[in-house]
Amino acid sequence: MVIIMKKVFSFLLALIVLTSYCVASVQAADYSAKNHFEMKFVDYFTEKGCDMTSYNYSELFYHYNDSEKIDWCLISADCSVEPGMCHAVFDDIIITNAGSVYPFKFGLAVYDVVNNEFYDICEAWDMNFAQLHEMFYNTMTDKNVSYDYGTVQILGDVDRNGVLSIVDATLIQKYLAEILPRDDRLDIDFSLLQYGFNLTCLSDYNKDGYCTIEDVTSIQKRLVDIISE
Ligand SMILES: [Ca+2]
Ligand SMILES: [Ca+2]
Numbered sequence: 001m002v003i004i005m006k007k008v009f010s011f012l013l014a015l016i017v018l019t020s021y022c023v024a025s026v027q028a029a030d031y032s033a034k035n036h037f038e039m040k041f042v043d044y045f046t047e048k049g050c051d052m053t054s055y056n057y058s059e060l061f062y063h064y065n066d067s068e069k070i071d072w073c074l075i076s077a078d079c080s081v082e083p084g085m086c087h088a089v090f091d092d093i094i095i096t097n098a099g100s101v102y103p104f105k106f107g108l109a110v111y112d113v114v115n116n117e118f119y120d121i122c123e124a125w126d127m128n129f130a131q132l133h134e135m136f137y138n139t140m141t142d143k144n145v146s147y148d149y150g151t152v153q154i155l156g157d158v159d160r161n162g163v164l165s166i167v168d169a170t171l172i173q174k175y176l177a178e179i180l181p182r183d184d185r186l187d188i189d190f191s192l193l194q195y196g197f198n199l200t201c202l203s204d205y206n207k208d209g210y211c212t213i214e215d216v217t218s219i220q221k222r223l224v225d226i227i228s229e
Contacts, residue, residue, distance in 0.1 A: 035059050037073060037111050044118055045079060045103060055079045056107075056148065061139045063131060072129050073111045074139055075118075076147060079103055087188065089155070089196030089207075090125060091133055092164070093140050094188065097150035105194060107149035122195040156205040156219050158186055164226075169219040172203045176213060 038057050046052050061074040084100035101107040103120075110124035110132065111117075119127065121136075139145055140152050141162060153160070158168045158175075174180040186202040193199075197207040205215040205222070 036062075036070065037075070037113070040111065040116060041075070041077060041118065044116070048103075050079050050103065052079060058146075060145055061135050063129070063135060065130075070113050072113055072132075074132075074136065075109050075111055076107055076149075077104060077109060078107050078149070081107075081149070086192050086194045087150075088122065088194050089199055090121070090136060090140075092155040093137055094153045094155055094199065094202070095140075095150055096153070096192075099149060101149050107147075125195070153202060155199070155202065155207075156215070156222075158183070158203050164219065164222065166220070166223060169216045169223070172205075172211065172216050172219070173213070175203065176211070176216070 035057060036059060038059075041057055042052050042055075055078060057075065057077040059073055059075050062070045063072045063074075065071040078101045080102045081099040082102070083098075085096070085098065086100065086105075087094060087096040088106060095106050095108075097106055104118075105120050105122050108121035110119045110121065110127075110129055112119065112129075124132065140147065141154060143162065154162065154164055156164050156168050156172075158171050161167075171180065175182050188199045188201060190198045190200055198209060199207060200209060201211050203211045203215055206218040208214070
């Protein structure tokens with residue numbers, strides 16, 4: 001009887017060890033598959049004296065070098081968020097924040113994997129990260145990417161369907177010809193601008209401060225470029 005009990009006990013013990021090993025393995029695999037550099041983020045800002053007891057962090061896009069290694073990564077992260085409206089214009093992307101995000105403005109940053117440095121997106125914008133502008137546009141307009149800090153709009157996308165199309169150009173033409181009433185919801189309060197151009201209106205596609213027929217032409221040209229790309 002004692003021998004049987006010992007065997008049962010050994011079997012149960014082996015089962016518990018095996019189960020906990022499997023759970024641990026799955027968790028580890030999921031963790032590394034989701035975020036490669038989260039601990040770098042925690043260590044980096046802990047060293048800078050930030051309170052890291054509560055934070056959000058996710059990796060949105062990886063850029064690979066010629067050796068197929070990640071050389072930079074677009075991240076969305078915060079250690080704290082305070083109320084405070086602001087907006088920024090990154091090429092054709094307009095971000096309007098409902099909060100003031102710390103440590104990165106707009107909760108977005110580039111992690112320079114090679115040099116182990118984090119750069120706020122406004123700071124990174126004019127640095128030489130290969131394909132940053134194009135990849136940022138694609139990532140921020142990807143409906144599968146969740147961005148938690150405010151709203152993302154595409155310049156010229158006046159029907160707000162998330163895509164710049166000929167429909168937008170036609171709508172702007174109708175506003176200008178007063179066939180359709182001007183849509184006040186397209187106005188942008190440039191006094192809240194933190195980065196980029198002084199836009200006053202979503203329809204000001206060529207970013208000159210006015211909505212004119214030139215914006216319609218600029219959108220049409222852009223659409224031709226998109227088709228030929
Ligand atoms: Ca549109
Ligand atoms: Ca304009």
